[in-house]
Amino acid sequence: MSRSHGLPGEFGADAWTAPARTPLYYPDAVTLAPGADRAALVSRVDTAAPGATVKDSFADLDLAEAGFHVLFDAQWLHRPASGAARAPGLSWDVLRDPVALRAWALAWDGGDGNADLFRPALLDDPATFVLAGRSADGRVLAGAVASRSDQVVGVSNVFGLDGGPDAAWPGVLDTVHELFPTLPVVGYEQGEDLTAAVRHGFEPVAPLRIWLHSQ
Structure with missing residues (x-):
């Protein structure tokens, strides 16, 4: 999605990040491995502009000290x-x-x-x-x-x-x-959308978390 808006991201060892604000509903960073380096991750995200978000794919980061708060928690889904x-x-x-x-x-x-x-x-x-x-x-x-x-x-x-x-x-x-x-088919959902996906054969397999930078 970011590339279609002329904003290619960059893959690092433990995260993908975008150099500027990504399209609405799409994160500015996505962790790719557990235990991502918090300081390094935040340094690659533009927190000066409003609305910076991080997709914490393993729900194992604490970004509160970096000025973020939890926007929502969700579940990764898998279906054969x-x-x-x-x-x-x-x-x-x-x-x-x-x-x-x-x-x-x-x-x-x-x-x-x-x-x-x-x-x-x-x-x-x-x-x-x-x-x-x-x-x-x-x-x-x-x-x-x-x-x-x-x-x-x-x-x-x-x-x-x-x-x-x-x-x-x-x-x-x-x-x-x-x-x-x-x-197999994968994705993530929360709330009623998660319940609907489970009705159609998906299994929740792990948590994830979306963080929003506080302004």
């Missing part, structure tokens, strides 16, 4: 490679063009004014797949973003306009399975 019973009424596909992406983003946003987060450059990333569930008349009613690695498929931004994530997960999982039949 398999499809799901696709809910009737929606036709699922992978978006290929900016016009379709815009329609998807407006449906995802629900009128909050943040649809511009999803820029056409996102479609150029060979590891990113924007999934759309459409009604018979072509309207986007559900969707998600799948990110493929060599070992897993990460799924995020799951939404359903009628029925919430429960209406989206069957189609999302079937589409991911069609694209990558041997890869």
Whole structure:
């Protein structure tokens, strides 16, 4: 996402960081190994501008002394490679063009004014797949973003306009399975979204934490 906004990040030994403020909802740093060096991590994040966030992937950092507070706690999720019973009424596909992406983003946003987060450059990333569930008349009613690695498929931004994530997960999982039949699916959720994911075969496997810099 950051790269699609013209902001490439940098991988270090124990964390990925961005040199400037990342897009809304996306962290400025992500820990990649347990026991990340707190001081080194914070030094690579722009805390002068409002809204700096850190995705503490192992929930093992204490960033309070660096001026952060816990925004929320969540759970990493894992689901073995398999499809799901696709809910009737929606036709699922992978978006290929900016016009379709815009329609998807407006449906995802629900009128909050943040649809511009999803820029056409996102479609150029060979590891990113924007999934759309459409009604018979072509309207986007559900969707998600799948990110493929060599070992897993990460799924995020799951939404359903009628029925919430429960209406989206069957189609999302079937589409991911069609694209990558041997890869397990991972992600993270909290609250009711976590409960919905568990209903669709995910298992919580570990905690994570999101920190927000206090201004």
